[in-house]
Amino acid sequence: MKRLQEKATLGGGCFWCLEAAFLELRGVIDVVPGYAGGHVPNPTYEQVCTGTTGHAEVVQITFDPEELSYADLLHIFFALHDPTTPNRQGNDVGPQYRSIILYHDAIQHQTAQALIQELENSRTYALPIVTEVRPFTAFYPAEPYHHRYYQRHPWQPYCQVVIAPKLAKLRRQFAQRLAKPFS
Numbered sequence: 726m727k728r729l730q731e732k733a734t735l736g737g738g739c740f741w742c743l744e745a746a747f748l749e750l751r752g753v754i755d756v757v758p759g760y761a762g763g764h765v766p767n768p769t770y771e772q773v774c775t776g777t778t779g780h781a782e783v784v785q786i787t788f789d790p791e792e793l794s795y796a797d798l799l800h801i802f803f804a805l806h807d808p809t810t811p812n813r814q815g816n817d818v819g820p821q822y823r824s825i826i827l828y829h830d831a832i833q834h835q836t837a838q839a840l841i842q843e844l845e846n847s848r849t850y851a852l853p854i855v856t857e858v859r860p861f862t863a864f865y866p867a868e869p870y871h872h873r874y875y876q877r878h879p880w881q882p883y884c885q886v887v888i889a890p891k892l893a894k895l896r897r898q899f900a901q902r903l904a905k906p907f908s
Contacts, residue, residue, distance in 0.1 A: 729789050729790055730754060730787055730788070730789060731787070731788055731789075731790050732785055732786065732787055732788075732829055733785070733786045733788065733795060733798050733799075733829070733833070734761055734784070734785045734786075734826075734827040734829070734861050734864060735783060735784055735786065735798075735799075735802050735825070735826055735827070736761070736762065736781035736782055736783035736784075736822075736823065736824065736825040736826075736827075737802060737805060737806030737808070737814065737824050737825075738782070738806050738814025738815065738817050738822045738824075739782060739814065739817050739822065739883075739887070740758035740759070740782040740783060740784050740867065740871065741871065741874040741875055741883070741884070742805065742806075742814075742875075742887060742888050742891050743756075743758075743783075743784045743802075743805065743806075744756045744757075744758050744784050744872075744873070744874065745874075745875035745876070745888050745891070745892060746801070746805050746891055746892060747784060747798075747801070748873075748876075749895065749896075750788075750793060750801070750899075751792055751793065752789045752790075752792030753786060753787070753788050753789075753793065754787040754788060754789060755786070755787040756784050756785070756786050756787075757784065757785045757864075757866050757872070758782070758783075758784055758866070758867040758872060758874075759782075759784070759864050759865050759866040759867045760780040760781070760782065760783065760865045760867065761780060761781060761783045761785075761827050761861070761862075761864045761865065762779060762781045762783070762825055762827060762859060762862075763778040763779030763780030763781070764779045765778040765779065766863070766865075768780050768865060769868070770867060770868055770871065773821050774819070774821060776819040776820050776821055778821075779820070780821060781820070781821055781822070781823050782821050782867075783825065783864070785864050785866075795832070795833055795836050796836050799826070799836065799837060800840070801895065801899060802826075803840070803849075803856075804894070804895070804898055804899075805891055805894070806824060807824075807850075808824040808844075808850065808854045808855065809850045809851070809852035809853060809854055810824075810852075810855070811823060811855045815887065823855075823857060824854075824855060824856040824857065825856065825857040825858075825859065826856060826858045826859075827859055827860070827861040827862075827864075828858065828859070828860060828861060829861045834858065834860070837858045838858060841854050841856060841858070
C-alpha cells in the first residue's frame with residue numbers, strides 16, 4: 726500500500742535545527758534542507774548568507790498526512806523557533822533566518838493563517854508574530870554537506886548548544902503524540 730505524501734516548506738532560522746527536529750517525527754518521510762522565498766535561481770549557501778538573494782534557509786518536509794497533519798507540523802514549527810523576531814533566530818542574524826511558511830495549496834494557506842491568528846489571540850508570544858506566509862514557488866536543495874548535519878556532527882559546538890536543546894524541547898512537548906520512539 727502506497728503512503729500518502731504531502732510537502733511542507735518552512736523556515737525558522739538555521740535549517741540544521743529544523744531538519745534534525747522534523748526527522749524525529751512519526752509521519753515524516755523525508756526532510757531536505759534548502760533555500761526558498763527568494764529571487765535568485767539555484768543559489769549557493771555562500772550567496773544566501775549574504776542576505777541579498779531574498780532566500781531563507783528552509784526545510785522541505787515530505788510527510789504522510791494520515792499520520793501527521795499539516796496543522797501538527799505547524800504547531801511543532803512554532804514551538805521550535807521564535808516567530809516574533811524578524812530576520813533573526815538567536816545568534817543567527819539576517820533575512821535568510823526569517824520565519825517563513827511557504828504554502829503549497831489553499832488549505833495549507835488557510836491552516837497557517839488560522840494557526841497564526843489562534844496564537845495571536847491566545848497571546849502565546851509577548852510580541853506579534855512576524856512569520857511570513859507566502860505561496861511556494863521554488864525550492865533549491867542545499868549543498869550535500871548540509872544534509873543530515875546534526876546526525877553526522879552531533880558533537881559539533883553549534884549542534885550541542887543550539888540544536889540539542891531544541892530536540893530536547895521537542896521530545897518533552899510532543900513525544901506522546903508525534904515523536905518516533907527514541908532509542
